Amino acid sequence: PKRIFSGIQPTGNLHLGNYLGAVQKWIELQDNGENVIWSIVDMHSITLPHDPKELSNNILKMTATLLACGIDPKKSILFQQSTVDTHAQLCWVLGCLTAFTRLARLPQFKEKSEILKSIPLSLYIYPVLQAADILLYKATDVPVGQDQVQHIQLAQELAIKFNKKFGNTFPVPHSLINEDASQRIKSLRDPSKKMSKSDQTSKSRLDILDKPEILIEKIKKAVTDFTSKVTYEPEKRPGVSNLITIHSMLTGKSPDQICSEVDGLDTGKYKLVLADVIVEKLTPIREEFSRLIKEPAYLQEVLRNGTESATEIASDSWCEVRNKIGFENDI
Template sequence: MLKNVVKSQLFSSTSRRCCSNKVRNWPKIIFSGIQPTGTLHLGNYFGAVDKWKQLVDCSDGDVILSVVDLHAITLPQDPKHLHSGILHMTASLVACGIDPEKCILFQQSKVPQHALFGWVLGTLTTMTRLYHFPQYKEKTETLKDIPLGLFTYPVLQAADILLYKSTQVPIGGDQVQHLHLAQHLVHTFNNKYGVTFPIPEYIVEAHSGAGRIKSLREPEKKMSKSHADPKSRIEITDTPEQILSKIKKAVTDFTSSVKYDPENRPGVSNLIDIHALAVGQN
């Protein structure tokens, strides 16, 4: 099916220029991806992978999931470690319940159209728009030499989504601005070359703690695979003893009572979120 999806009439000469949006019944296609760096942690699992599993099992459309290794190389990577990471991430997703018999699970760089279409969309994107992405500012704070790929990766992300004419994209709250770029590029492309892509909509569970799992060491920040301190995250491969140790050492506060207050007591609230998700409660 992947081959059929990629062979779209992306640059067909028969496409007509559009003067206004045309209503089409686009087939439901859900797309999402994850970088093959580090080991999956609870934030990844509850915030993304568990939702993917539900979509794969219950969706009435096609679900396409990608191990996005092209995004990983926006920062320096050891080739051997990256190759191992791709295999490890794929195995982790399958172990977490992603059934490749029910969805498409593939390696991004194996489909060269991602890079090709990313270049095309880059000609329709302005530098001013990309400068406003908070993730770019956050990731470049500690870098002396900033890779161009880090600056343009939202464009490649848009290419990932649009290449398969995706209609829905499950994302975290911090990725909404990235999808807005994809939507903007759909309008630009369709108005210039003819109606070619649907406008992708995002799937965000605003009231779920799954999208708010924070670092155990810095509860003001997201739990991250790239954090220097391994005690900041609970990885899916951790032993029960390691999990217990990390929870005991998690940063909280000096108040003995247990109260859910993310704004004033982020450490305690983070542990409550983790416990609630682990036992299946809201």
């Protein structure tokens, strides 16, 4: 049977890259009646320097945001990673199967460690924790953005390695990539980088909770080039093409269709058209968020129920792992 798992870090706000690359797909899978588990992966959030008070607030904020986007706790399991102890335990076991040099090749490590003076061990090994997150639920499919494909490959290798060594235990998980998001959503300030929660400049991303005037301002300032015509050429014109990708994914229209619809507008005028589309899409989500964030007791209850359901599945897998690797003594 199919089981779907994915996670999101409670660092900062959900942005349009997260929404289009991952969350939009999560909701579709949930509403199709799939067996789905979503995790707010707080243990991953402490791999970069963080403020405890902020993290703790962000966990509730991310919960409210995901619910506002359409995650339904009656259909999905939504839980906070650190409340299920076995993630860290399975991570240790998988770490024992991972070659040190294998992790150095992963691009996210390179990108994120660049800005640090001293690189924490956790930043190096977090893809192993990610593999544990996935395998613990025996997930078959992992809907993620294109930037995560290499991490899912590591999870596949570890599943195969574990099965070979200790007997068949884990299904080999596949990444589910939103076809249109094979172009990952780019930073508005520098279209050679992806849009990221952890980017220092908030103008680089469109946050799901940004007020309309902020959204409009950021889109107006988005870096394009000196050609005024609106054309979709991701290689040659990454800036304007990124805007068209966003537009296309929000509306389901193809890039070509969009270009012909706005034929005659220059990029400046086109930005205003796109801003309208984005504001219309995000306004109901922002309003629902404002309602939910005033109900912390409800949010906490959702997370508690999630922990309970997740623990049930995770404990079974962990028990099986313990048995297989020889942690149980049957004298």
